Amino acid sequence: MSTIPDKNPTQGTRRWKRWVVGLARLGLIAAAMACLWYHRHDENLDLNACLKAAQEVYPDATSLGDPQEGWFPLVSASTELLGWVTTTNPQAEQIQGYSGPSELLVVVDPQRCVKKVRFWKSSDTAGHVESVRRDSFFWNQWIGRSEASLGNYESPQLVSGASLTSEAMARGLAARFGAQGLAENFTRDLSLDEVKAWFPKATSLQKTDRSGCWEVREAEQRLGFVLRSSRMSVAVRGFNGASDILVAIDSTSSTVLGISLADTRDNEPYITDVRDELRFTNGFAGVSIRDLIASSDHTDFLLVSGASTTARAVWTTAQEMLRRHTLEKEAKAFPWRLSLGMTWLAMGVWLGFRGGKKSRGLFAACSVVAGLTLGWMVGQDQLLGWGRNGWSSLPALPILTMTAIALVIPAFTGKNVYCSRICPHGAAQTLAGMAIKKRWALPAKLHHTLSFFPWLTLLLIWGLALAGAGLPFAHAEPFEVWSTGFYALLPAAIFTLGLIMAFFLPQGYCHYGCPTGALLKFLTHSPGRWTRRDGIAATLVGIAWLASLL
Numbered sequence: 001m002s003t004i005p006d007k008n009p010t011q012g013t014r015r016w017k018r019w020v021v022g023l024a025r026l027g028l029i030a031a032a033m034a035c036l037w038y039h040r041h042d043e044n045l046d047l048n049a050c051l052k053a054a055q056e057v058y059p060d061a062t063s064l065g066d067p068q069e070g071w072f073p074l075v076s077a078s079t080e081l082l083g084w085v086t087t088t089n090p091q092a093e094q095i096q097g098y099s100g101p102s103e104l105l106v107v108v109d110p111q112r113c114v115k116k117v118r119f120w121k122s123s124d125t126a127g128h129v130e131s132v133r134r135d136s137f138f139w140n141q142w143i144g145r146s147e148a149s150l151g152n153y154e155s156p157q158l159v160s161g162a163s164l165t166s167e168a169m170a171r172g173l174a175a176r177f178g179a180q181g182l183a184e185n186f187t188r189d190l191s192l193d194e195v196k197a198w199f200p201k202a203t204s205l206q207k208t209d210r211s212g213c214w215e216v217r218e219a220e221q222r223l224g225f226v227l228r229s230s231r232m233s234v235a236v237r238g239f240n241g242a243s244d245i246l247v248a249i250d251s252t253s254s255t256v257l258g259i260s261l262a263d264t265r266d267n268e269p270y271i272t273d274v275r276d277e278l279r280f281t282n283g284f285a286g287v288s289i290r291d292l293i294a295s296s297d298h299t300d301f302l303l304v305s306g307a308s309t310t311a312r313a314v315w316t317t318a319q320e321m322l323r324r325h326t327l328e329k330e331a332k333a334f335p336w337r338l339s340l341g342m343t344w345l346a347m348g349v350w351l352g353f354r355g356g357k358k359s360r361g362l363f364a365a366c367s368v369v370a371g372l373t374l375g376w377m378v379g380q381d382q383l384l385g386w387g388r389n390g391w392s393s394l395p396a397l398p399i400l401t402m403t404a405i406a407l408v409i410p411a412f413t414g415k416n417v418y419c420s421r422i423c424p425h426g427a428a429q430t431l432a433g434m435a436i437k438k439r440w441a442l443p444a445k446l447h448h449t450l451s452f453f454p455w456l457t458l459l460l461i462w463g464l465a466l467a468g469a470g471l472p473f474a475h476a477e478p479f480e481v482w483s484t485g486f487y488a489l490l491p492a493a494i495f496t497l498g499l500i501m502a503f504f505l506p507q508g509y510c511h512y513g514c515p516t517g518a519l520l521k522f523l524t525h526s527p528g529r530w531t532r533r534d535g536i537a538a539t540l541v542g543i544a545w546l547a548s549l550l
């Protein structure tokens, strides 16, 4: 006769306690981050600083005129219009890099061609921002481009080692000039009648998976494609307003069939002149997409006298739409880097639970390689940045996943898989420790005293951040060196000393220096038991909230 094993009631209770206490500890971290969020403040654009920055391009500019659609005219002493200046906020405010958004400043000439794009301000991690600031190729990539083409964010040149930050900046710039506003302006749907001029036999329009692209069909047969600028994040601004442009291309996506103005906020009579020429002369018909993208003058296709600004805007917009349409296939290619990074994280978690000693050295080497190539890390500066600025999950998905692994798994399981397997700096120390057989151990008293250091550093960092100190907290840890190199003295010194120490003192930096390690120890200590440490943490977070509310 088979027996049903007794359920051990204490096991279930223990599990529940562990979950409740883990949740409470994560809640304390979230409450501290929320306190930072509560303290955040928006700065208005400093117009004097803006003028000063624009004077790097136009030294004769003496004042800024009244803004138009976010652009400030740069005016000389003799009231001559020299150019325009704007910044990427508020559109870029929601776009997060490694740990916060960035704002750029853009100066264009009177013809609306970019003269300069420069850094304005950032809440992102200091090392990444610094790497981007130093990269002249990144900043020069926009020079000479028309305003209409600035909505592009699909193939910007990014800064290696600071790709999340530079990508966020490029995306912020694109958002500033992107289709969001346009899409709101031009809300009506595309109709079949609008494409009949190029596809008289068309019976249906089907949205494709490419942005702003519809397939035109006659029953089951594909006739060609139509691209719509307002749905492709391409901003076209003519003499005095935005337009929504359609570009028809053949079924092989190699030749343009024609271009039309679907809708516009631009001025008459310019717009009627351009619209009529597009309709009756159709200078774009039969031009290969490659030739149109490579063309350098709008008069090769449009000869509208007296409406050159609008005609140029139509041409540059069509160029940009076709360039993106062509590149989108590449952009949709399989993301190898992301996939390998995610596989590394998944393996780290698995080995953190199941791995034995044998796999330790091999996976530590993997983590070091991943750290050097991906630069993904969890650090205090990043948590503080997310607290202050919030985050949008898409651009920082790998970092969010890594942070979730670092924080959530220890809180609920008591296992610190991030430190034991994933952290590249911890892995480098593991390898250093394996290189030399002889190990030192500090005298018990010294060990005990030094063990407080990570906790004190953690308290100091969060205390200063909550007090509103605008310090580069990333400098308190060595992690940015992995992605940005030895750019700042303090992280470089912590990095170097920590690794040298690891040859003699196993995981020396982890034990006696790392504030992130201390935070993770806080999550793993005494699973399922509310301790004195929890009480202290809850009191400190409570004091921070009280101070911010009073």
Ligand code: SF4
Pocket: 418, 419, 420, 423, 424, 425, 426, 427, 509, 510, 511, 514, 515, 516, 517, 518
């Ligand atoms: S203690 Fe710090 S350096 Fe060490 S493994 Fe953990 S996070 Fe990395």
